[in-house]
Amino acid sequence: MSHVAVSDARPAAPAPHKGSLSARSLPRWAGAGFAVVSIALAVGIGLVFGLQSKVQWGLIAALLFILVSYAVTTAVENKRQAKDRVATSLVWVCFILAVIPLASLLWTTISRGTKVLNGYFLSHSMAGVPGFETGGGVYHALIGTLEQVGLATLISAPLGLLAAVYLVEYGKGALAKAVTFFVDVMTGIPSIVAGLFILTLMLMFDLGPSGFMGSLALAILMLPVVVRSTEEMLKLVPNELREAALALGVPKWRMILKVVLPTAIGGITTGVMLAIARIAGETAPIMLLVFGNQLINTNPFQGAQSSLPFYIWEQYRVGSDAAYDRAWAAALVLIAFVMILNLVARGIARWKAPKTGR
């Protein structure tokens, strides 16, 4: 659309249809054509030089694609169009580069994880199973994860919700500014630092490892995420609703509870679920505070527990084939858990989204 007038503006350019509005341009299928040509060339080069790795074939094809499209576009159209085409290809390459690891990771996890993943694996602990032998399961870790994440949610969801209400409905002045800034900074706290902080508390009060200590650290990690997403959602609630409620003489706290929060509840739920998905995969604090356990411990307040991410780490460290299989299977369970939470959360967000007009 934009290249129409361009070649006329350049007196030096060899414009074949001088004076006409349509400069010489490549057909729309040119990109596909370049791709076919460069892939064919790459396969040819790969076969001739006997390159083993398909990755090399791909790289050669990509390089050729960029070279061919630049050369042809320069010849047929002009340098500026050629640059535009190269930029387009590079941007596409960037996106593909991001998808490759995701696809590879998912594929590896699924293909290796399904080996030992079955009902037995989900319903048995590692009690009495030496690390380098087959058998055993993930039941104790599942219980640990559910309890620790549940407790962390119980702590941080109400706190985060209230803090967000404060920021949106009441917050003015220095305190609100400080809270906003530190919520943002807090999202960047490394999980291991949160773990170390709870560890200092444990050392100070002489407490033993337990699931609850882990959930405290997870709560610290979860809190800023909940505050931030809830804040965004509360800001979306139209002010007319607030004004209407206040005009009817409703006290502010009832207005917040009965009008603002119900309106935003979809988005808030989404935010909390995304936060849960984020902390469910945290290993570092669990390692410092919960210690891991081969047996089933259903009491999060007493004694060491396991958790899914920690279990993966533990099995990885054993280093035998059987343990690797278990690690992949547990990774598959964890990824499935996190991804389902993510998908459901975003589904809720889309379904309940207030109309924003954009």
Next chain:
Amino acid sequence: MASSIATDTPPPPAPASAQRRKQSTGRAGDKIFLGLSRGSGIFLLVVMAAIAIFLSVRAGIAISKDQGNFLTTFDWDPAGSPPVFGIAVLLFGTVVSSIIAMVIAVPIAVGIALFISHYAPRKLAAPLAYVVDLLAAVPSIVYGVWGALFLVPYLGGLNDWLDQYMGWTYVFEKTEVGVARSMFTVGILLAIMILPIVTSVSREVFLQVPRMNEEAALALGATRWEVIRLSVLPFGRSGVISASMLGLGRALGETMAVATVLSPSYVLSLHVLDPGGGTFAQNIAAKFDESNQLGRDALIASGLVLFVLTLLVNGAARMIIARRKEYSGANA
């Protein structure tokens, strides 16, 4: 974009203060609710302060017993007699691995952000953005296991290639034979992990480029790339910088992915392809099990340094973002 609506219409103005005081005396509910919500906000600040204070106290205990220099010692042996430990190697490794990650991730992330905001077909843009966000949903330990069992064997070839053709740069020279459990591999893995955050913040900025600027460039006959170079990138520069710093903050503190992939050593080396080195978080994860009381305090001391480092980086990034209040990557 969500918050722009709220900024158009600020919360309802409070009634005159005298009137409000009279009203709220009769409304205990209001007071309790305000107290609760303000209390939660204050609690958040207290937690941040407590983290800094408690870590500093334990770190102080550890450093006072350290017989080496905490900043320059190349060893980590708090259990020895005399106890000697220092963060030189860890600080170096943390910075180097993060820099590698940034060098790889930032250009790609900017490319992806441009792809989603300006190149992808309209209808596909949202699902494609979601695909990139999925990268953020994968737990770090899974990245670690994938990196160690899948990526490390594959990178052997790349490492040899780099050594062969880029070895003259010293940085890419390989002096040890071994699997690719090196800083370079860690950097690649970290790059993949920080892609989503850098992408999503950059994307938000690119979407905010005034439509007029782009259309003006188009009207002057600019190609799509020229529109981006002339109007989108200059507008988004500060946003991209802060997005990169947020990514840097993540990369600095990443634990499990580094702990699974790296084969650590307390050697300071710029040969990024050689196995060895260490990062703060990785060292804590690796040494915690075997640590005695002093060892734990020493790890806490190194954690404090990491905390301060990430705090500075994130704080700076947030300051830059705060100047342009409309977007934030916190909920990404």
